[in-house]
Amino acid sequence: MARIVQKYGGTSVGSPERILNVARRIKKYRDQGNEMIVVVSAMGGETDRLLSLASQLNESPDEREIDMLLATGEQQSVALMAMALHGLGCPAISMTGAQAGIETDGVHSRARIRNITPHRIEDSLADQKVVIVAGFQGRTEEDAITTLGRGGSDLTAVALAAVLKADLCQIFTDVEGVFTADPRIVPEARKIDVISTDEMLEMASLGAKVMQSRSIEFAKKFGVVLEVRSSLTDTPGTIITEESDDMEDVVVRGVSADKNEAKLTVRHIPDTPGQAAKLFQMLAEASVNVDMIIQNVSEHQLADISCTVPQAELKKIQTQLETRIREATGAEDILYDENIAKVSVVGVGMRSHSGVAASTFKALADHGINIEMISTSEIKISCVLPLERADDAVRILHQTFKLGETTRET
Amino acid sequence: MARIVQKYGGTSVGSPERILNVARRIKKYRDQGNEMIVVVSAMGGETDRLLSLASQLNESPDEREIDMLLATGEQQSVALMAMALHGLGCPAISMTGAQAGIETDGVHSRARIRNITPHRIEDSLADQKVVIVAGFQGRTEEDAITTLGRGGSDLTAVALAAVLKADLCQIFTDVEGVFTADPRIVPEARKIDVISTDEMLEMASLGAKVMQSRSIEFAKKFGVVLEVRSSLTDTPGTIITEESDDMEDVVVRGVSADKNEAKLTVRHIPDTPGQAAKLFQMLAEASVNVDMIIQNVSEHQLADISCTVPQAELKKIQTQLETRIREATGAEDILYDENIAKVSVVGVGMRSHSGVAASTFKALADHGINIEMISTSEIKISCVLPLERADDAVRILHQTFKLGETTRET
Secondary structure: OOOEEEEEEOOOOOOOOHHHHHHHHHHHHOOOEEEEEEEEEEOOOOHHHHHHHHHOOOOOOOOHHHHHHHHHHHHHHHHHHHHHHHOOOOOEEOOOOOOOOOEOOOOOOOOOOOEEHHHHHHHHHHOOEEEEEEEEEOOOOOEEEOOOOOOOOHHHHHHHHHHHOOEEEEEEEEEOOOOOOOOOOOOOOOOOOEEEEHHHHHHHOOOOOOOOOOHHHHHHHHHHOOEEEEEOOOOOOOOOEOOOHHHHHHOOOEEEOOOOOOEEEEEEEEEEHHHOOOOOOOOHHHHOOOHHHHHHOOHHHEEEEEEEEEHHHHHHHHHHHHHHHHHHOOOOOEEOOEEEEEEEEOOOHOOOOOOOHHHHHHHHHOOOOOOOOEEEEOEEEEEEEEEHHHHHHHHHHHHHOOOHHHHHOO | OOEEEEEEEEOOOOHHHHHHHHHHHHHHHHHHHEEEEEEEEOOHHHHHHHHEEEEHHHHOOOHHHHHHHHHHHHHHHHHHHHHHHHHHHOOOOEEOOOOOEEOOOOOOOOEEEEOOOOOOHHHHHHHOOEEEEOEEEOOOOOOOEEEOOHHHHHHHHHHHHHHHHHHOOEEOOOOOOOOOOOOOOOOOOOOOOOHHHHHHHHHHHHOOOOOOHHHHHHHHHOOOOOEHHHHHHHHEEEEEOOHHHHHOOOOOOOOOOOOOOOEEEEEEEOOOHHHHHHHHHHHHHHHOOOOOOOEEHHHHHHEEEEEEEEEHHHHHHHHHHHHHHHHOOOOOOOEOOOOEEEEEOHHHHOOOOOOOHEEEEEEEEHOOOOOOEEEOOOOOOEEEEHHHHHHHHHHHHHHHHOOOOOOHHO
């Protein structure tokens, strides 16, 4: 017997038929003798419907009231899921985030979980019930309803798994797991059976959209074993867990591409101490997330600083910051390039295997792909290259590191 | 400055436009210096939508889960109403029943309010905010969500008015108030300006559908002054309040007809002690509400007992009880008559004015209307008569007691 937390997203519970399918799956796990805690999101479309109503009443609605409104979506889902389980003869009880004991801070629309007092969940599990918990929500000490922001239901599931000391936290989604590369780009990409949380964090931050970094970090911190798997099939998914020794046998776990960044080049800054600091200070004050940075000193003591930022921030920089940056740093001009992509190889095996960087650069060079920027960590190598060669680069690296070969893992 | 509780039903908040209209009305009251507490129902149609989803998952869903599901309707309304008020520049805060401090017993789908701890409401009023409370719902001591059953939002409003010592509790609805008779039957029927809670209770139990008896009883018990009025106009409605001396100046306040009862006649029961008791014991055990009762002793020591019951209960009696009743009482047969109506005249003035009964019977007799059963209380006379003469009877009695004459009240 295991204690399992499962999480189902909005698509998985998007209609009465789908809710019934999920209920049948939950019952199967319970009939095998497992203790089941199930976190569900709002039915697909419900959140958008509610936001549309809100926008007809107020152009910028108060976040406390938005939380009050949106939390109803998950509350409906848990009640419906409990009814579906009852209909299958499976004892179950629904709980709001508040009833489940999830206490958060008071930052509406992106609250942080502060504490979970799971005695009601434990009592219901002891009563042999499946416990259905509304994802994405909690309550403050003052009994206000809060929501946890994007990826909030995953976070509810991981946090409950941590506090309930669950054996496994299964995230059911519309993909079969984490792949060695995006299968739409690399047809021979394989589903990864086991990945370390560190590798998964790099994959998530590099554009693999399976889970938000926040929930993976939480799982890492509290030693929660995650499984990402499909709610449409019975195929095992990808286990995300603490690093084990044998994981280093695999040099590269996966290749990913992030096409949502843009490159900014601030040209001809007088090369005196503190100029770079001024630039990044201003970007930080405007809440622009800077990713990679390089600096070249060119002729006449003038420096060029390039960095990558989210494409979505580019307009803000152009309209609100460009003049101020030039005045503050003495730069000649600022160039923008949206036609870039960041392609990365990730694997904890890099720590013990040298030559991965060399192989990466050589493979790209052999195919005439120009690398504009490079950044590395212990377990990742990222290259910024022209957008139109991004898919090629992913395919080339996937092949270089033999990620499509099934003999690699057992 | 007054402290006012207002309640708006599902039709009044059935669309974003209507929510905005209601918000403008609330703001107007607040701008006049009043402290405002507003109770709202779920948007019209939302409850049915949710019940339809539930019925697709489970034929007889658990009542705890139904409460969990339905309570979201009011929660959405309060959040949207608060947003609408914010958009008009009016400070406001929404609260679920639980947040408003409404504690109930644990009888799901028809819970009773046990206690209200309104400190959060008082704090928000002190902060100059309009407080928007979700109607129809509360929470148990164990933090389960409950609903109050039919007319529950009215009850929330009246209970809050009682505990907050409000000067007035306004029930906004789609009628202009309480009328001397149904205007669809009696075109000259007039809106009643002031009516006593006792009269209103009789009117409600006699089929005037403006408010449920339960809320009126609550208002009577705690001395809450009610006003029933239209959310579509600015016309004053009907004040429902404690009886005052001058109310007795009016002999008859109104005339109503109840067409939802049926007559049951148990014929030829041996006239020995205890036979009637057996009959009503069996009806009570089957939860059949018996209204009027008459008994005749006919020839040969055989008695006939007639009573009126809700039409909706008739089938249950015919299929489940008829044989048992005949065996237990020794009755010869049971006759059923659905073609009846109960027409009543109501007024606290009857206590001090004699002759109302006589005038009633004479007026009906003069028009050839046969009275089958009669029941009276201190402030009401009810006659059961043939269904096809019910509207005639209402018109005749309305005229007999000159209820259409505007000089009657000031």
